[in-house]
Amino acid sequence: MPINRLDTNRIFAPQSATAVFALILIAFSCPISASEAPVSEATQECIDCHATFAPAMIADWKKSLHAKTTPAAARKKPELERRVSSPNIPEQLAGVAVGCAECHSLNPAAHKDTFDHNDKKVHLTVTPNDCAVCHAEESQQFDQNLMSHAWGNLTKNSVFSSLMNAVNGLQSVHGLKSTLIAPDQKSQDDSCLQCHGTEVQVKGLQTRETDQGTFDFPVLTGWPNQGVGRINPDGSKGSCSACHNRHQFAIEIARSPGTCAQCHKGPDVPAYKVYSVSKHGALYSALAKEWNFKSVPWRVGEDFTAPTCATCHASLLTSPDGDVIAKRTHRMNDRIPWRLFGLIYSHAHPKSPDTSIIKNKNGLPLPTTLTGESAKEYLINDEEIAARQKTMQEVCKSCHTTDWVDGHWDLFQNSRKTSDAMVLSATEIMRTAWDKKLADNSNLFDEAIEKKWIEQWLFHANSVRLSSAMLGADYGVFDGGRWSLSKNIQDMLDYMKFLMKPGATEGAEQPRQKPKQR
Incomplete structure (x- = not known):
């Protein structure tokens, strides 16, 4: 039964960190008429179930090359025109559009944020290790980049950590003297770590009642974030969407x-x-x-x-x-x-x-x-x-x-x-x-x-x-x-x-x- 707009706002209320899960699954809802590539059964099932959520995300995906071509077809492009660098694409992925299931249920065993959803293993984050299935060379290069190490280069450096604390800490003033109070983690996540990346950690599951039934959603800290050095639940570093905005990835x-201006x-x-x-x-x-x-x-x-x-x-x-x-x-x-x-x-x-x-x-x-x-x-x-x-x-x-x-x-x-x-x-x-x-x-x-x-x-x-x-x-x-x-x-x-x-x-x-x- 379709969920109306009022029900959607109530089910995915912003008070819970796991409301972000709804925003990701929104991308799974899209009529495939605009796609030129065949869609997998798993992705089609996601779309059929979530077709009423956030049409803008779906419009973005419909415009993407992920929706319009298959990895196998992309591999056949002349070398200078080729955007897929992995020499071998898994057979089950090569011949279908890169859709919801191909990204959000890839490598489930490696993702600590994987959870059961309608008999599927789904994870919230999509990471450079996931993208590496098709973009191996790009993922490897990015891992050698200062950007991918931006979280550790800031937080593991005692000098820079002191600077970050001085910027984000609270000043308590008594007379003409001030005392620096160490910043809380949310302040750090909302300032320097928005660009450097947070450490996304899974803190368990939260059971919630929705109009579609009872579901367990992951509870994440350091989320939402798409910083270039984000530490992901699968252990990888970085976020491709820092530059290649989801879900069009254009x-x-x-x-x-303007994309670089973000940071x-x-x-x-x-x-x-x-x-x-x-x-x-x-x-x-x-x-x-x-x-x-x-x-x-x-x-x-x-x-x-x-x-x-x-x-x-x-x-x-x-x-x-x-x-x-x-x-x-x-x-x-x-x-x-x-x-x-x-x-x-x-x-x-x-x-x-x-x-x-x-x-x-x-x-x-x-x-x-x-x-x-x-x-x-x-x-x-x-x-x-x-x-x-x-x-x-x-x-x-x-x-x-x-x-x-x-x-x-x-x-x-x-x-x-x-x-x-x-x-x-x-x-x-x-x-x-x-x-x-x-x-x-x-x-x-x-x-x-x-x-x-x-x-x-x-x-x-x-x-x-x-x-x-x-x-x-x-x-x-x-x-x-x-x-x-x-x-x-x-x-x-x-x-x-x-x-x-x-x-x-x-x-x-x-x-x-x-x-x-x-």
Whole structure:
């Protein structure tokens, strides 16, 4: 018996974490008339039962290539047009559309969130290990990516964990002193871990009565989340839907700068803001409606005439004649020689995607010392830097002359050097404050002068480096760039001089002065 809209809202009330289960199963309801590929009996059964839920999700799936072609047909495409990289697709999956059952009941034994539903083994999350059945190469590359390790790189790093706690913790104020109260897990999940990814854990089952009968639903913590480094119930890392939004999974969405802006827009990672004011961003804004974002491979000068984020970092690019300019990659740092943001100084890219293993010579889990000396044993060597730079420059040269590209990279290298020098100046001020006991270095992120120092490298230096790399000069000068670097140094000096005055200990409650007698 169909469920009306009122019943649906009541059955899947938002008070329960397992209400999200309903949203996933919504995707199972869709008439298959728009599908060009045969649908499995299991998927058809899902659709027949859930046809009244959330038509928008179903409309998305109907538009997807998953609904319109089979893995076997996708494997027969010419190599450069092929999107399925696994050489062997299981027989039971190869000849049918990739539908509800093919994703949400795949690998049930590996999923701790698998539960019995209408005599089927269904799991809520779909993970890179599931997608790897058809997209093995992409899944393997993504697992070697800093993004897939984003949860551990943040939470397992004592320095970054302190920063996260300083940002998300609650301040309790008494007089002129404040006490930091550690943030609760939901606050962490709703802030930094929305992008870095949560740890999704199964906390048992919850029995619920619905108009369709009694069902047991999994209770999950760290959910909902589609962060790039999400720890999944099957043990895998990451979420493909961070870039390939479910349930359409369209390549044109992944190629859109707006998709990257979900996590790369704030002052700590101003990549999207820089792109939006760059010449490339201006061309995208004006001309994108004329471009072909669906083509595989992506032909420079024919499908598009200016880069998006995916152009430079991920996509398979060819000339109009089919000559390969850059291979497709889901290890986003394949074309990145240096790490520009998130750390105190720019530095060569880490060798391992697990950056929590890095230790500098002072024992801190950072790729450089506070004075800029690199932990070279954990970073790529000069040969690999040159190889990655060459790959990226080949992308640039598909639109620009060699002189233009060389000149741009020369400016960029200089910006790295000067922004690092301005961070070092701020660090010397900070070290003096620590040495003179004007600040306590047991926590690098909790005092006013320390917060100014953090802004120097986490906001302003990042803005300069990314602006130079991506031709967005506006954000490299006055809007959080070089002006802010110089102003912040003066602010730190002036504040330290204030702290050095008698009785001006930071955070201390100052004695009240008696009123003057007239």
